[in-house]
Amino acid sequence: xxxxxxxxxxxxxxxxxxxxxxxxxxxxxxxxxxxxxxxxxxxxxxxxxxxxxxxxxxxxxxxxxxxxxxxxxxxxxxxxxxxxxxxxxxxxxxxxxxxxxxxxxxxxxxxxxxxxxxxxxxxxxxxxxxxxxxxxxxxxxxxxxxxxxxxxxxxxxxxxxxxxxxxxxxxxxxxxxxxxxxxxxxxxxxxxxxxxxxxxxxxxxxxxxxxxxxxxxxxxxxxxxxxxxxxxxxxxxxxxxxxxxxxxxxxxxxxxxxxxxxxxxxxxxxxxxxxxxxxxxxxxxxxxxxxxxxxxxxxxxxxxxxxxxxxxxxxxxxxxxxxxxxxxxxxxxxxxxxxxxxxxxxxxxxxxxxxxxxxxxxxxxxxxxxxxxxxxxxxxxxxxxxxxxxxxxxxxxxxxxxxxxxxxxxxxxxxxxxxxxxxxxxxxxxxxxxxxxxxxxxxxxxxxxxxx
Amino acid sequence: xxxxxxxxxxxxxxxxxxxxxxxxxxxxxxxxxxxxxxxxxxxxxxxxxxxxxxxxxxxxxxxxxxxxxxxxxxxxxxxxxxxxxxxxxxxxxxxxxxxxxxxxxxxxxxxxxxxxxxxxxxxxxxxxxxxxxxxxxxxxxxxxxxxxxxxxxxxxxxxxxxxxxxxxxxxxxxxxxxxxxxxxxxxxxxxxxxxxxxxxxxxxxxxxxxxxxxxxxxxxxxxxxxxxxxxxxxxxxxxxxxxxxxxxxxxxxxxxxxxxxxxxxxxxxxxxxxxxxxxxxxxxxxxxxxxxxxxxxxxxxxx
Numbered sequence: 001x002x003x004x005x006x007x008x009x010x011x012x013x014x015x016x017x018x019x020x021x022x023x024x025x026x027x028x029x030x031x032x033x034x035x036x037x038x039x040x041x042x043x044x045x046x047x048x049x050x051x052x053x054x055x056x057x058x059x060x061x062x063x064x065x066x067x068x069x070x071x072x073x074x075x076x077x078x079x080x081x082x083x084x085x086x087x088x089x090x091x092x093x094x095x096x097x098x099x100x101x102x103x104x105x106x107x108x109x110x111x112x113x114x115x116x117x118x119x120x121x122x123x124x125x126x127x128x129x130x131x132x133x134x135x136x137x138x139x140x141x142x143x144x145x146x147x148x149x150x151x152x153x154x155x156x157x158x159x160x161x162x163x164x165x166x167x168x169x170x171x172x173x174x175x176x177x178x179x180x181x182x183x184x185x186x187x188x189x190x191x192x193x194x195x196x197x198x199x200x201x202x203x204x205x206x207x208x209x210x211x212x213x214x215x216x217x218x219x220x221x222x223x224x225x226x227x228x229x230x231x232x233x234x235x236x237x238x239x240x241x242x243x244x245x246x247x248x249x250x251x252x253x254x255x256x257x258x259x260x261x262x263x264x265x266x267x268x269x270x271x272x273x274x275x276x277x278x279x280x281x282x283x284x285x286x287x288x289x290x291x292x293x294x295x296x297x298x299x300x301x302x303x304x305x306x307x308x309x310x311x312x313x314x315x316x317x318x319x320x321x322x323x324x325x326x327x328x329x330x331x332x333x334x335x336x337x338x339x340x341x342x343x344x345x346x347x348x349x350x351x352x353x354x355x356x357x358x359x360x361x362x363x364x365x366x367x368x369x370x371x372x373x374x375x376x377x378x379x380x381x382x383x384x385x386x387x388x389x390x391x392x393x394x395x396x397x398x399x400x401x402x403x404x405x406x407x408x409x410x411x412x413x414x415x416x417x418x419x420x421x422x423x424x425x426x427x428x429x430x431x432x433x434x435x436x437x438x439x440x441x442x443x444x445x446x447x448x449x450x451x452x
Numbered sequence: 453x454x455x456x457x458x459x460x461x462x463x464x465x466x467x468x469x470x471x472x473x474x475x476x477x478x479x480x481x482x483x484x485x486x487x488x489x490x491x492x493x494x495x496x497x498x499x500x501x502x503x504x505x506x507x508x509x510x511x512x513x514x515x516x517x518x519x520x521x522x523x524x525x526x527x528x529x530x531x532x533x534x535x536x537x538x539x540x541x542x543x544x545x546x547x548x549x550x551x552x553x554x555x556x557x558x559x560x561x562x563x564x565x566x567x568x569x570x571x572x573x574x575x576x577x578x579x580x581x582x583x584x585x586x587x588x589x590x591x592x593x594x595x596x597x598x599x600x601x602x603x604x605x606x607x608x609x610x611x612x613x614x615x616x617x618x619x620x621x622x623x624x625x626x627x628x629x630x631x632x633x634x635x636x637x638x639x640x641x642x643x644x645x646x647x648x649x650x651x652x653x654x655x656x657x658x659x660x661x662x663x664x665x666x667x668x669x670x671x672x673x674x675x676x677x678x679x680x681x682x683x684x685x686x687x688x689x690x691x692x693x694x695x696x697x698x699x700x701x702x703x704x705x706x707x708x709x710x711x712x713x714x715x716x717x718x719x720x721x722x723x724x725x726x727x728x729x730x731x732x733x734x735x736x737x738x739x740x741x742x743x744x745x746x747x748x749x750x751x752x753x754x755x
Contacts, residue, residue, distance in 0.1 A: 117722060263593070428704070428705075447528075
């Protein structure tokens with residue numbers, strides 16, 4: 001029998017040896033150790049001529065092409081620097097890369113809402129940002145500050161605006177200038193529906209992640225956030241209650257279209273004029289420019305209505321920043337590149353100004369660097385899809401009103417499973433605003449924050 | 453001078469060393485595979501097992517937390533919801549896939565353009581999923597989708613295919629069925645080709661009809677292939693990620709958040725210890741389901 005043949009090196013010994021090597025040697029050798037997360041990145045010596053090579057990640061698509069041009073303006077200034085500019089699905093790839101430490105880029109574009117989740121893996125840029133602090137929009141400075149350290153170079157500011165179909169609103173006899181409060185908007189929606197019975201005028205977001213981002217915009221507009229200045233959960237509070245109650249009224253009166261942003265129902269109802277009012281981030285302007293056909297040119301933008309007469313008419317929805325991983329090989333070069341893009345006129349003008357990708361300029365956001373926000377010096381041109389409206393002026397004025405003191409908790413993304421989902425249940429008529437807030441607060445406290 | 457005893461000892465030693473060389477050879481030959489397997493399969497499994505007992509978030513030292521991750525998951529409604537969703541999808545996909553694939557394979561067994569049909573059936577499997585998922589979103593849109601248009605034109609009510617958690621599961625299951633059934637058909641066609649035609653001929657001579665032949669000859673003789681199809685189907689459903697991720701994002705109300713999607717959430721949230729524990733529980737669950745399915749089919753084969 002084959003099994004009975006004696007072997008100088010038994011199978012059991014081989015397996016035992018391999019197993020022991022794997023467990024003792026393999027795991028021990030490869031187990032992760034401490035990282036240098038949030039190590040301060042020292043001030044670069046400006047006298048030293050810049051040279052070297054760095055790898056930068058940007059989102060795929062048109063934005064990549066825009067940044068490619070802007071990076072060219074940096075390398076023209078510093079010809080000894082070579083920038084490897086890569087188009088990457090950053091949200092999917094960056095967290096795993098930061099954890100594994102393999103193939104880490106020197107810098108990456110990243111969503112603000114996800115920033116705090118990767119903060120321990122990033123360089124502390126506090127010393128470098130210090131000189132620019134007074135010129136950064138207060139909201140944005142709060143977002144990039146985690147545990148007192150600035151962990152990203154703040155990039156765009158995405159103020160919320162009220163987008164509306166000017167043709168339908170006018171036909172219904174509503175004066176857009178009168179849409180100064182959310183109560184007035186509710187009244188206008190009723191008027192539009194009376195005139196056009198098929199209309200479901202107000203957008204209600206059907207995606208749980210975007211809905212959470214959206215409601216945070218309403219809360220930010222009222223000076224609220226999911227956590228307060230002490231880091232305590234503050235979701236069960238007036239700003240959220242007011243926003244949810246208003247949305248629930250829209251739902252219960254049949255005044256809203258429940259649709260996922262830019263999905264078929266959303267685009268079709270906007271083109272048909274069933275959906276007329278979209279309170280959304282500035283980046284909604286992408287839809288009339290690129291996706292909507294019949295209604296192109298009929299949309300306009302205004303400041304958000306206020307929650308109470310005379311109150312703030314701006315809040316922020318979304319945004320991105322530039323991060324420099326703690327394990328980057330050339331963090332100083334990455335900082336110099338981002339400093340050029342964000343804090344130099346040449347850099348931000350190259351990104352936002354007219355270029356071959358966007359002949360009218362990049363108009364889906366505005367810079368968070370306040371000196372760039374001059375209403376009389378637009379970076380991008382008036383927009384045809386908005387009937388030639390000067391969106392720059394509207395967005396800049398809104399951007400300057402955005403309340404500061406806002407912080408994104410580290411568990412913001414995880415909260416979508418609770419708050420985002422419960423909001424969806426409310427929009428489907430399954431929960432009341434109070435139930436959403438109390439249930440979400442309990443779930444977040446229990447599952448994401450632990451005993452306080 | 454060399455004595456006879458010394459010469460015999462030298463010969464014995466030479467034989468032994470030769471045997472050593474011969475006996476070591478198999479290990480040398482399999483060594484490359486063992487090394488690759490150890491590096492890319494065994495090590496990650498051991499490491500995941502180790503991680504499952506820690507609260508590691510990707511940075512800092514590993515901190516052992518014992519069975520805390522397992523206790524958390526087993527008490528978590530989110531974990532059980534994801535398992536239940538995968539369970540429902542398994543029920544919607546696997547039995548239907550086996551029945552459909554077997555029916556199509558039997559029908560194609562003697563078809564004239566078998567190769568052409570096979571190519572058509574495998575096409576969804578090799579088509580990029582994201583493109584197909586977008587088609588699915590458009591087809592199943594509640595208000596403007598072709599499916600509801602067809603239903604309402606027949607006087608039936610429109611269905612919230614992507615907006616209600618019950619129907620969203622059905623929509624995802626249909627996509628999975630459409631994608632993977634062709635692959636199962638190809639496997640079953642290979643299984644059917646091993647059945648000798650004289651078995652059918654003998655049955656025909658004995659007066660067996662088509663149904664009798666199918667039930668008493670075809671099904672028992674492809675049971676092993678069917679077991680394989682069931683195991684592959686089980687693995688597919690419990691690892692299901694891309695379809696619900698792209699079509700529904702796991703919604704509505706987490707109604708299509710499968711075990712695979714829930715596991716992905718741990719990773720994107722940097723809860724790697726929890727994710728590792730979740731994947732270990734998932735392995736046990738899939739193993740149990742696969743063994744149960746195989747035993748069920750084997751008992752049918754034995755009988």
